[in-house]
Amino acid sequence: MDSPRISYNDFPEQDEKRKRLVLDNGSKIAVVGSGPAGSFFSYYLLDMAERLGLDIYVDIYEPRDFSHTAPKGCNMCGGIVSETLVQTLAADGINLPPTVVQRGIDSYYMHMDVGDVRIETPLKEKRIGAVTRGSGPRDIKEIKWESFDGYLQKLATAKGANLINERVTTVSFNQGRPRIKTRHGSSRTYDMLAVAVGVNSPVLNLFNGLDIGYHSPETTKTFICEYYLGSETIEKYLGSSMHVFLLNIPRLEFAAIIPKGDYATVCMLGENIDDDLVKAFLDSPEVRATMPLGWQAEKRSCWCFPRINVKGAQQPYSDRIVFIGDCGVTRLYKDGIGAAYRTAKAAASTAIFQGISIDDFRQYYMPACKTINSDNAIGKLSFFFTSQIQKYRFARRGLLKMTIEEQDLKGSKRCMSTVLWDMFTGSAPYRDIFLSTLHPAFLSGFLKNIASSLGRE
Ligand SMILES: Cc1cc2nc3c(=O)[nH]c(=O)nc-3n(C[C@H](O)[C@H](O)[C@H](O)COP(=O)(O)OP(=O)(O)OC[C@H]3O[C@@H](n4cnc5c(N)ncnc54)[C@H](O)[C@@H]3O)c2cc1C
Structure with missing residues (x-):
């Protein structure tokens, strides 16, 4: 039966409330994208529904297979997770195992042309963890760590989400309900759609064209690459420190080299990072002095220029639709995974406890996005x-x-x-x-x- 439906909640007998769009027993929800935002959303939605005795169905659409090595299984990121997030998840009953989070980074080196300094973690609880989003770089010889995204996806499927290993190619509406189509599959209509496709997917243009008030985030190009050095060389040259560079190179906001087992991950953020800027950074005396003797900048295992959200989307919600994680609002430059967690959980609790109308998302979901947006201004x-x-x-x-x-x-x-x-x-x-x-x-x-x-x- 088409909307409006009455909620499982015991709403007062008011016309206004009866008309509200809510999830009910048997409701079907599509989640497009199973990066951190999509998996966290699916997990919390099903968890909250279960607590209320609400029987809902969640389909997750995700073309990547996170058990693959890059780029087939990778969601392109520096992979730093703050201890705050690790502890928040533990409080929610999600204990990230040591096979997923490498908590070996205990200090960082700040490199500048005027000198270097090693900074110990100021407070012991502020250690940082590193994760691998897929199953490692292209030429990996031995997979030592489990994919972070794969682990979260398994949490969601263990809660009951159904994984459809396909890319969504068309989104439309069928009598006010979102309809999804994949390249090889047939169309399916859902009661609700959570969009968690990040900012590196052409599918975002589909949503811009839906005339629902959504405008995708402003983005800029970044750079990530992996160097195979071997664990002994990593230990000798990089140790257990993240290496951060504050250099006077125009357009370069921030750059870091992060030790991860046998590999060193180089991450550059700034204004539209391009080959020239990458070369200027990798050729700088500060980087040369940090990397091992004989290291060749051009001998990379894996690299990419992913986009990053630098200004949140406009109106990341509509009737029956919510945009979470990077394709909605995220934290500027840092802790994008933490922001994906916060927006996903806020969207899930809005959908379960309040409703799925544009007004519900505006009133109960948007405050979480506004908090992140105002913090980004600072x-x-x-x-x-x-x-x-x-x-x-x-x-x-x-x-x-x-x-x-x-x-x-x-x-x-x-x-x-x-x-x-x-x-x-x-x-x-x-x-x-x-x-x-x-x-x-x-x-x-x-x-x-x-x-x-x-x-x-
Ligand atoms: C250079 C760089 C370094 C970063 N470093 C860090 C860091 O150290 N720590 C940190 O916390 N954050 C970091 N981030 C940010 C972090 O990567 C993102 O904030 C985080 O991945 C957002 O999660 P998400 O689930 O919203 O999107 P994503 O992780 O991008 O996931 C989107 C998912 O949607 C899927 N998808 C896309 N299109 C479709 C489609 N049509 N159909 C179905 N599925 C689809 C994709 O395959 C993907 O799995 C970094 C980002 C960049 C660019």
Whole structure:
């Protein structure tokens, strides 16, 4: 029967509420994409439904097979997961096993033209974990870690989601309900559609054309590549540290080299990263000094230029449709997986406890997106200040001097190290990081160090 349907909830007998679109016993939900957002959404939707005794059906559409090595099984990412996310998931009963999260990174090196500094995790609980999104780079010899995306997908299917290993090619409406078609399959109509296709899929254009108020996010091109070095060489040259580069290279916002078993992952974020920018970075003396002797930048195991969301989508919801993860709203540059978790869970709880109309999503889902969007505005400001520091040698010197001097202090007194750690790892909201920089101890320490560096210019 077509909508409106009455909810399993005991709604008061008001016409207004009767007309609401809600999930009911037998409702069918399609989830397009099984990256973190799609799998988290499916898992939490089924989990919440189960708790309420609500019998729903979830189909997940995903063309990738995460047991494959890249690029067939990979969702292109640096793979850093904050300890905050690992602990939040544990509180929800999702314990990521050590075969999925490598928690070996205990410090980072900040590299600048004016010198380097090793920064220990300021507080012990702020360790960082690394994951592999697929089953490893193209030339992997031995698969040592389980795919993170594959693990989440299994959680969702264990909860009862049905995995359809196909790419969605057409989306339309059938009497107000979303209809999905894959290249080889027939059309299926659903009561609700959760879109979790990220920002690297042409299918986004289909949604832009649906006339539902949705406009896909603004994006920019990034760069990721993997180098096979072998675990002994990794240990010798990179150790258990993430290596972060603050270099004065125009358009480069941030770059990191992350040790992962036998491989080193290079990640570059900035404004439309292209071959020239990649070359400028990899040829820089700072990178050359970090990588092993004889390392050849062009000898890569695997590389790609994925897009990243830099400004959230407009109206990531409509009647019966919600956009989660990267194709909706995500955190600027950092902790995209954490943002996928937050938007997916907010969308699932809206759908189960409130309803699936445009008004329900506006009222109960949108606040989660707005929190991320407002934090991103502060993040942009923070990245602007960082870029100013990158530009001026005296500022870089001041930053380095302050960070080096802090390393002998207790964790809580290392103001600059904590700010840098949170900024680079995405462990804290940008708002908290920004507020830390307004602390008198931080400001006076930084200004003092800048002033002393100015004298040396
Ligand atoms: C260079 C770079 C580095 C990053 N580093 C980090 C990091 O260190 N830590 C972190 O937390 N985040 C990082 N991110 C961000 C992170 O990758 C994303 O925020 C996260 O993957 C978003 O998850 P998602 O599920 O929304 O989208 P995705 O992970 O992109 O998943 C989308 C899924 O949809 C599927 N799909 C696409 N089209 C279709 C279709 N037509 N039909 C069916 N399925 C489809 C895809 O196959 C894919 O599995 C990084 C991003 C980039 C670009």
